[in-house]
Each structure stands twice: as C-alpha cells, then as structure tokens.
Amino acid sequence: MDQYTLGIDIGTTSVKVCIVNTKSSEVEAQHVKDTQSNIPSDTGPGGNKQDVPKIISALNLCVSKLPKQLLQDVSKIGICGQMHGVMFWNNEENKKAWDMIEKDKSVRYDVIQDKVSALYTWQDNRCDTNFLAQLPIPRSHLRVSTGFGTATIFWMKKNKPEKLKKYNCAGTIADFAVSMLCNMNKPVMSYQNAASWGYFNCTDNNWNINLLKNEDFPVELLPEIKAPGDLAGFLSENWHSIPKGTPIGLALGDLQCSVLSTVETPQDAVLNISTSAQITFVVDNYQPNSGPPELTPVEYFPYFKNQFIAVAASLNGGNSLATFVKMLQQWTLELGFSVPQSKVWEKVLALSYEDNAISDLVIKPTCLGERHDPDLSASIQNIHVGNLHLGQVFRALCRGLLENLHSMMPREVLQNAKISRIVGNGSGLSRNKVLQKEVQHLYQLPLVFTKGGDAAKGAALAVVLD
Known part of the structure; x- marks a missing residue:
C-alpha cells in the first residue's frame, strides 16, 4: 500500500497543504488559500501583525478540501512556515489556547481569541536601528534583526511588559500549529526556527541563556530545542479524517523546506x-x-x-x-x-x-x-x-x-x-x-x-x- 505524508506550509500570505506519495515523491492532492490575515499595527506603519485565528481557519479549510480517502492513509505530518516572526499564547493547566470542535467522528482545531496574541511577522519593523544597537551582541554567527522573535520579545518587554505577562508560551506560527495539533503544554522548536529568532548558538545548538538572563529577558518563553527531522508529538484527535496518533514532525523553516523539495x-x-x-x-x-x-x-x-x-x-x-x-x-x-x-x-x-x-x-x-x-x-x-x-x-x-x-x-x-x-x-x-x-x-x-x-x-x- 502506498504511504502518504501531509505537508503544510503556513506562509506569509497563504496556507498551502499537499499529500505526497512517499514512494514516488509525487504530489497526489493539494489545496491553497490566502489567509487575508493582516491587521492594523498598534505601533503605526512600522509594525506588521497577522490574525492567528484567521490563519488557523485557513489551515482547517485547506486540509478539509483534500480527499478523505487519502487523508485516512496519511502516515506522518510535516509542517513548515514563515520564519523569524513570533506569537504568544497562554496554556493554563486545564485550558489550552485552542478548542477541539467535534464533527463527524473528527475534530476541527479552533483558536481561542483571547488566549493568543497576534503574529508579529518577519516584516515587522518596530525594532529600529537605535533599538537594535542597545541589544547585547549575540554569541552566534547569526545577527539579530527587526522582525526576529527575540528582538520583538525584547521590544515587548520594554514597551508592553503587561501584555507580555499575559502569556506563558511563544513560538513561530508553525510551532503554534504543531503544539495545537499535538495538544502540547509547551512548544518545541527546531534548530531552523530557533536560528531564525536570534540569540541561538549553532555550535552547541542552544539559546544564549546566560547572556539573555543578564538582560532580564523572559527566557521562560523560549521553547525547548530539538533537531530538524525529530518528531514533536502525535495528533491528539482525528483531524479531518487523519487518524489520531499520526506522528507530527517539528515545525521547520519554509525556506529550508522549499530548498529540500527543489534541489536535484x-x-x-x-x-x-x-x-x-x-x-x-x-x-x-x-x-x-x-x-x-x-x-x-x-x-x-x-x-x-x-x-x-x-x-x-x-x-x-x-x-x-x-x-x-x-x-x-x-x-x-x-x-x-x-x-x-x-x-x-x-x-x-x-x-x-x-x-x-x-x-x-x-x-x-x-x-x-x-x-x-x-x-x-x-x-x-x-x-x-x-x-x-x-x-x-x-x-x-x-x-x-x-x-x-x-x-x-x-x-x-x-x-x-x-x-x-x-x-x-x-x-x-x-x-x-x-x-x-x-x-x-x-x-x-x-x-x-x-x-x-x-x-x-x-x-x-x-x-x-x-
């Protein structure tokens, strides 16, 4: 029997999903939808934010449009998305930042609006040159720029500390999707997404924890890190005909996944x-x-x-x-x-x-x-x-x-x-x-x-x- 994997790309303007035959590497079915998720920024023209519930709604719709007979045979789920950006959410002990709505022996994952922030994207320019110059020099070969997750968190801590205190989790939009589908208490992040955030040392594959602690950075928001290709967890419920327990990989960078599918x-x-x-x-x-x-x-x-x-x-x-x-x-x-x-x-x-x-x-x-x-x-x-x-x-x-x-x-x-x-x-x-x-x-x-x-x-x- 053919083996199928579901691929998900949560991009800057659209969500795309496809089912790939792992024997032939051919796409058997696919669907794409514009998210139309941009929302006004509270920092003026320099900010760039997106509405997370709209993005997840587009994800649900795309998967629901794929053939059920193929979804039932999906053996693994791979997820990637726009890099650098950050969103926050609050997972309490008995209440996650999402609901699972039952329908036809399956579920739809919906976001609880007041338990998530907006997605602050890679296009966000709230961290100007003067602000970035005040940040500590990373112990990394990669610099930190505006729109990077750690830079945005530094900005939020300085300018909107009360808003930041509302949340106990942070990640890219793809990390959030993985956490939601696996019903995880805390997110797990790949090296690829961690490097895109800044203050990540690729020699030992760890955050610059001590440096960040010295700057009173909220290090408790930084996700646990694992290698690209590792599993994040398993699908917590039947999802649009995909069986409960299906393995889900760590969220990856959309650029790396694009290169992987392109180079011959x-x-x-x-x-x-x-x-x-x-x-x-x-x-x-x-x-x-x-x-x-x-x-x-x-x-x-x-x-x-x-x-x-x-x-x-x-x-x-x-x-x-x-x-x-x-x-x-x-x-x-x-x-x-x-x-x-x-x-x-x-x-x-x-x-x-x-x-x-x-x-x-x-x-x-x-x-x-x-x-x-x-x-x-x-x-x-x-x-x-x-x-x-x-x-x-x-x-x-x-x-x-x-x-x-x-x-x-x-x-x-x-x-x-x-x-x-x-x-x-x-x-x-x-x-x-x-x-x-x-x-x-x-x-x-x-x-x-x-x-x-x-x-x-x-x-x-x-x-x-x-």
Missing part, C-alpha cells in the same frame, strides 16, 4: 521570489562560530543532516512589485476609475516584456531596507522624457530587484561554489518573464523550473528523511 544536485542554487526574495545553495562542511556575527548580506542557516545553506535573503521581492501595482491602482481610483489589481498586473507584465521596454532608467526598489543595511531606502535615477513609459518603468523595477539581490550574492559566489544552474520557484518569478531574463543576464547561468519548489511538499518530504 549539489550544483543547484535555488532562487525564490514570492513575498520576499532569496537565493541560496547547500553548503558542505560549514563550521559556524560563536560570534560575534558579521554584518554581511550572505548568512548561513541550519538545513538538514547537519548541513547549512548559504542565503542572501532580501526583504524586497514580490512585495516591492506589489507596492508598485497597488500605487497604480490607487492612482486610477483617484482619477475616477476602478481597475482590478489583476488587470494592472496583466498589463504591466505584458508591457514590460516588449522590446521597447528596455531603457536606461535605474530603479533601486529597496523601500523596505535590508537586514544588513536597515536604513537603505529606494531611489530612482536617470529619469528623462524618453524612459517614462509604463512598461519601461516596470521593467526597470524588475531589473533593480534582481540587481539588488545580485549585489548581495554576486555571480562569483556561485561560481566559487561550483553552481551550474539556478532552479527558480515562487509565483513572483514563475509568472514574470522579465525577472527570468534578468536572472540569466546577471548570473550567466541556466534558469530552470522543476517539479519541486514547494515548501509544503518539502515539509512532507522532510518528515520522512532518513
């Missing part, structure tokens, strides 16, 4: 452009140090089987293009017209691919800054009357996005690593032929799209790694 040879680099943008490849024999971290655009994060991945992660990806499209739509509204965003996207993509869209306009679309340069801003140069056609502007924007990523991980880095091709994934890249052309122009390497490139599939594969 050690000579592959993976380029992902979705909400943000990353280019990465697997590194053998990397030995992290205990810090202090260097301010460099390329960082090394834990992968699987004691390996690391070299990552250039830009905060400016599909979100920069989406900001431009939203601006155009707003302008049309102010002019008295209503144009759906889908039509705007369709038009700018078509116009930018025409030959006359090539121009000398220079756009640096770094409106969100970068982790290695938080004060970086966007700019436009070389404007004249001959390069203001809409297609020219959007093409220059796409080119600038890739040039920024290339400045973080230049072609020479891939050459030195013996990379022979770039494997693309992410909707922001697969749907944009201009971006694809710029990738090949800058890196002088073939760009291919494989059957992989899916973090949900990667999560399903990770849970059955030898």
Whole structure:
C-alpha cells in the first residue's frame, strides 16, 4: 500500500497543504488559500501583525478540501512556515489556547481569541536601528534583526511588559500549529526556527541563556530545542479524517523546506521570489562560530543532516512589485476609475516584456531596507522624457530587484561554489518573464523550473528523511 505524508506550509500570505506519495515523491492532492490575515499595527506603519485565528481557519479549510480517502492513509505530518516572526499564547493547566470542535467522528482545531496574541511577522519593523544597537551582541554567527522573535520579545518587554505577562508560551506560527495539533503544554522548536529568532548558538545548538538572563529577558518563553527531522508529538484527535496518533514532525523553516523539495544536485542554487526574495545553495562542511556575527548580506542557516545553506535573503521581492501595482491602482481610483489589481498586473507584465521596454532608467526598489543595511531606502535615477513609459518603468523595477539581490550574492559566489544552474520557484518569478531574463543576464547561468519548489511538499518530504 502506498504511504502518504501531509505537508503544510503556513506562509506569509497563504496556507498551502499537499499529500505526497512517499514512494514516488509525487504530489497526489493539494489545496491553497490566502489567509487575508493582516491587521492594523498598534505601533503605526512600522509594525506588521497577522490574525492567528484567521490563519488557523485557513489551515482547517485547506486540509478539509483534500480527499478523505487519502487523508485516512496519511502516515506522518510535516509542517513548515514563515520564519523569524513570533506569537504568544497562554496554556493554563486545564485550558489550552485552542478548542477541539467535534464533527463527524473528527475534530476541527479552533483558536481561542483571547488566549493568543497576534503574529508579529518577519516584516515587522518596530525594532529600529537605535533599538537594535542597545541589544547585547549575540554569541552566534547569526545577527539579530527587526522582525526576529527575540528582538520583538525584547521590544515587548520594554514597551508592553503587561501584555507580555499575559502569556506563558511563544513560538513561530508553525510551532503554534504543531503544539495545537499535538495538544502540547509547551512548544518545541527546531534548530531552523530557533536560528531564525536570534540569540541561538549553532555550535552547541542552544539559546544564549546566560547572556539573555543578564538582560532580564523572559527566557521562560523560549521553547525547548530539538533537531530538524525529530518528531514533536502525535495528533491528539482525528483531524479531518487523519487518524489520531499520526506522528507530527517539528515545525521547520519554509525556506529550508522549499530548498529540500527543489534541489536535484549539489550544483543547484535555488532562487525564490514570492513575498520576499532569496537565493541560496547547500553548503558542505560549514563550521559556524560563536560570534560575534558579521554584518554581511550572505548568512548561513541550519538545513538538514547537519548541513547549512548559504542565503542572501532580501526583504524586497514580490512585495516591492506589489507596492508598485497597488500605487497604480490607487492612482486610477483617484482619477475616477476602478481597475482590478489583476488587470494592472496583466498589463504591466505584458508591457514590460516588449522590446521597447528596455531603457536606461535605474530603479533601486529597496523601500523596505535590508537586514544588513536597515536604513537603505529606494531611489530612482536617470529619469528623462524618453524612459517614462509604463512598461519601461516596470521593467526597470524588475531589473533593480534582481540587481539588488545580485549585489548581495554576486555571480562569483556561485561560481566559487561550483553552481551550474539556478532552479527558480515562487509565483513572483514563475509568472514574470522579465525577472527570468534578468536572472540569466546577471548570473550567466541556466534558469530552470522543476517539479519541486514547494515548501509544503518539502515539509512532507522532510518528515520522512532518513
């Protein structure tokens, strides 16, 4: 009988689930849903928060849409999600932060609103440069940036201590989902998610506990740590036809799972452009140090089987293009017209691919800054009357996005690593032929799209790694 694993990816804008046949590594069924979970921040434009009940509702809906006969045969569940961010919840002795609603000999897990915080995402900018400069230097090869879990907790302790005292658990959104499905009292976190939070030493795979205690950091909120691939626990009840007792792996990073499902040879680099943008490849024999971290655009994060991945992660990806499209739509509204965003996207993509869209306009679309340069801003140069056609502007924007990523991980880095091709994934890249052309122009390497490139599939594969 075929064995199936369920893969779950709780992303920045959507939840995706899939059932993978472990014998063939093929996806048998899948479903995706936008969470529409963004909520106003109490810190103004610098904050970025999401509604946890909406995210978990999207997760329930996605799983319920999969074929019941396949769900009944799921042997393991793998979960990954957006990294760096943090949420808080309160598990009392006899009352968890979730309810299990029975229906048709199965349950639906629902979040209790007043027992969870919002999800403070990786895009949260409440920790400005001045605030980060006041934090202790990590004993880690990885730096701490705004949007990282430990930085956000430091900010909450200073600015909203009473709110922080309401909770006794913390984790990423994927860690919360694992805790909920296993009905755990306290969360358990993988090295991958711990490294994305900061103040995690990858040489001994432990938090910087003593350093944090000296700063009066609430270390009791830090989850227990285990290796990627370990089991977190077991499904506490029948869930949308998945049998009670099904093993569930530790929550993993969506980037690592995306790489796992994409690379086919050690000579592959993976380029992902979705909400943000990353280019990465697997590194053998990397030995992290205990810090202090260097301010460099390329960082090394834990992968699987004691390996690391070299990552250039830009905060400016599909979100920069989406900001431009939203601006155009707003302008049309102010002019008295209503144009759906889908039509705007369709038009700018078509116009930018025409030959006359090539121009000398220079756009640096770094409106969100970068982790290695938080004060970086966007700019436009070389404007004249001959390069203001809409297609020219959007093409220059796409080119600038890739040039920024290339400045973080230049072609020479891939050459030195013996990379022979770039494997693309992410909707922001697969749907944009201009971006694809710029990738090949800058890196002088073939760009291919494989059957992989899916973090949900990667999560399903990770849970059955030898």
